[in-house]
Amino acid sequence: MEKSNNQPAISTGYSSWRELPHIPVSIPCKGSIGETGKWRTFRPVLDAEACIKCGICYLYCPDGVILYQDDAVPEIDYTYCKGCGICVTVCPKKALEMVQEQQ
Amino acid sequence: MKTEQEKEQTIIMSGNYAAAWGAKCSKVKVVSAYPITPQTTVVEKLSEFVDNKELDANYIRVESEHSVMAALVGSSMTGARSFSATSGQGLLYMTEMLHWVSSSRLPIVTTIASRGIAPPWNIWADYTDILSIRDCGWIIQFASTHQEIFDSILMAYKIAENSEINLPYFIVYGGFIQSHTSKPVRIPPQKLIDDFLPQPPKDGWGHINLDPDKPITHGNLVMPEQEYLDFRFLMQDAMIKSKETIKKTINGFNTKFGRNYNGLVEEYCCEDADVVVIAYGALAEQNKIAVDQMRAKGCKAGSLKLRYIRPFPTEELLELFNGKVEVIGVVDRGTAFGNPTGGPISTEVMSLLFRAKRKVKALPCIWGIGGRNVTVDDQVGLYEKLLRIKNKNEYPTDETCQHGTVWMGLKIGV
Numbered sequence: 001m002e003k004s005n006n007q008p009a010i011s012t013g014y015s016s017w018r019e020l021p022h023i024p025v026s027i028p029c030k031g032s033i034g035e036t037g038k039w040r041t042f043r044p045v046l047d048a049e050a051c052i053k054c055g056i057c058y059l060y061c062p063d064g065v066i067l068y069q070d071d072a073v074p075e076i077d078y079t080y081c082k083g084c085g086i087c088v089t090v091c092p093k094k095a096l097e098m099v100q101e102q103q
Numbered sequence: 104m105k106t107e108q109e110k111e112q113t114i115i116m117s118g119n120y121a122a123a124w125g126a127k128c129s130k131v132k133v134v135s136a137y138p139i140t141p142q143t144t145v146v147e148k149l150s151e152f153v154d155n156k157e158l159d160a161n162y163i164r165v166e167s168e169h170s171v172m173a174a175l176v177g178s179s180m181t182g183a184r185s186f187s188a189t190s191g192q193g194l195l196y197m198t199e200m201l202h203w204v205s206s207s208r209l210p211i212v213t214t215i216a217s218r219g220i221a222p223p224w225n226i227w228a229d230y231t232d233i234l235s236i237r238d239c240g241w242i243i244q245f246a247s248t249h250q251e252i253f254d255s256i257l258m259a260y261k262i263a264e265n266s267e268i269n270l271p272y273f274i275v276y277g278g279f280i281q282s283h284t285s286k287p288v289r290i291p292p293q294k295l296i297d298d299f300l301p302q303p304p305k306d307g308w309g310h311i312n313l314d315p316d317k318p319i320t321h322g323n324l325v326m327p328e329q330e331y332l333d334f335r336f337l338m339q340d341a342m343i344k345s346k347e348t349i350k351k352t353i354n355g356f357n358t359k360f361g362r363n364y365n366g367l368v369e370e371y372c373c374e375d376a377d378v379v380v381i382a383y384g385a386l387a388e389q390n391k392i393a394v395d396q397m398r399a400k401g402c403k404a405g406s407l408k409l410r411y412i413r414p415f416p417t418e419e420l421l422e423l424f425n426g427k428v429e430v431i432g433v434v435d436r437g438t439a440f441g442n443p444t445g446g447p448i449s450t451e452v453m454s455l456l457f458r459a460k461r462k463v464k465a466l467p468c469i470w471g472i473g474g475r476n477v478t479v480d481d482q483v484g485l486y487e488k489l490l491r492i493k494n495k496n497e498y499p500t501d502e503t504c505q506h507g508t509v510w511m512g513l514k515i516g517v
């Protein structure tokens with residue numbers, strides 16, 4: 001896996017255990033574990049016609065990669081969407097569908 | 104006239120109440136605990152203190168011991184002084200979270216009223232509960248008197264909250280006889296206690312502070328090539344370093360409060376002893392009477408009480424072995440099935456004989472399991488066994504000695 005630019009704080013700058021803090025702590029940042037979009041085998045695809053802009057998918061996405069503002073069709077950030085399919089399961093209008101990556 | 108804050112009081116109380124009083128006088132901010140025999144009266148007393156507003160703390164009620172420790176992980180991460188108490192099965196149920204606490208380096212203090220593990224059900228003194236989680240990164244201290252339970256809690260927070268250490272801390276005492284009998288306990292003036300143990304810094308422990316305004320993530324995935332191994336080494340390093348902090352803290356406490364606690368071990372008549380029994384807990388305290396009786400008969404007997412098993416008093420034991428002692432009896436009140444000796448601590452103590460400069464013989468023993476009574480006569484009997492080894496190189500061959508270990512009180516018929 002390619003490494004993202006956003007590495008957790010822990011993995012930079014320690015060459016000796018003597019310099020380490022008691023525990024690893026990281027400052028939350030976008031994609032701190034790397035580009036999780038590369039984990040995907042299926043991608044959620046949104047049918048803007050069927051979407052009623054309720055935002056339920058945005059609430060349930062465990063990775064916070066659905067961008068949603070009131071009255072707009074949500075957008076999915078495929079760089080980090082790991083393809084779990086939860087958004088598809090919770091959509092009340094079946095406006096989301098999982099599609100195999102190669103297709 | 105002296106105010107309430109400046110007065111010393113002596114109160115007759117149970118061992119469990121001494122634990123509750125220790126938490127109260129340490130001004131803990133969060134208590135979470137689930138009642139379990141024989142610990143229950145600790146948390147009953149604490150909830151009473153909170154209810155009466157004698158203790159300004161949050162008492163978090165939860166559905167299990169696992170959740171108890173999970174709740175305290177959260178509270179301690181905000182820098183709140185946090186306390187719990189448990190026993191036996193409850194401690195085992197907590198096990199996963201115990202690692203979360205130590206690996207997050209949180210200075211939580213918990214008292215254990217040790218009891219036998221079920222099945223069959225047993226609620227009497229037996230340290231198998233604490234011994235079976237001895238390697239989870241908590242400091243483990245035994246308290247063998249009521250006063251020691253109370254005093255130890257004050258010292259425990261001071262040691263655990265030291266930023267060089269930041270390890271959680273267990274204070275362990277025997278279920279029922281110690282937890283439920285009553286004795287006088289001296290409660291020093293609160294002012295003096297506050298002076299010894301000030302409140303922790305407002306902005307939390309140096310290494311972690313949960314603050315919604317400064318979000319952090321903790322417990323993230325750490326890859327094999329990253330520093331997981333190094334963080335584990337840091338815990339061992341802190342454990343070893345804690346020995347000095349423990350000794351300094353005890354000395355400071357003795358001076359301030361007029362007590363006489365020893366360091367990691369407490370020796371009784373060991374300087375010139377040929378035979379020494381090494382044990383822990385209240386039975387190690389009682390063992391001093393057996394020493395007196397042996398001494399009255401002209402035998403050079405000694406007793407060494409392990410006050411701590413984590414960190415392990417390696418240097419103190421080596422000093423004993425490198426001195427005059429010829430035979431040691433090493434006693435567990437707890438089991439470790441399949442261990443070379445059947446007891447965990449006797450195996451650890453005996454492993455150090457290899458590092459001693461001279462040959463010392465050893466007899467491992469297991470006593471008091473499931474609250475089985477151990478009398479001074481029984482303890483004198485153990486010294487006599489050690490003397491036979493010393494004088495005639497005769498190890499016990501009777502049926503209570505199985506697989507090289509004496510199981511004191513094992514039923515063998517007539």
Ligand code: SF4
Binds near residue numbers: 064076081086087088
């Ligand atoms: S598939 Fe999973 S990760 Fe991707 S947008 Fe849906 S809920 Fe979020």
Ligand code: SF4
Binds near residue numbers: 046053058
């Ligand atoms: S849950 Fe379905 S309908 Fe609601 S916003 Fe998401 S895609 Fe649209």
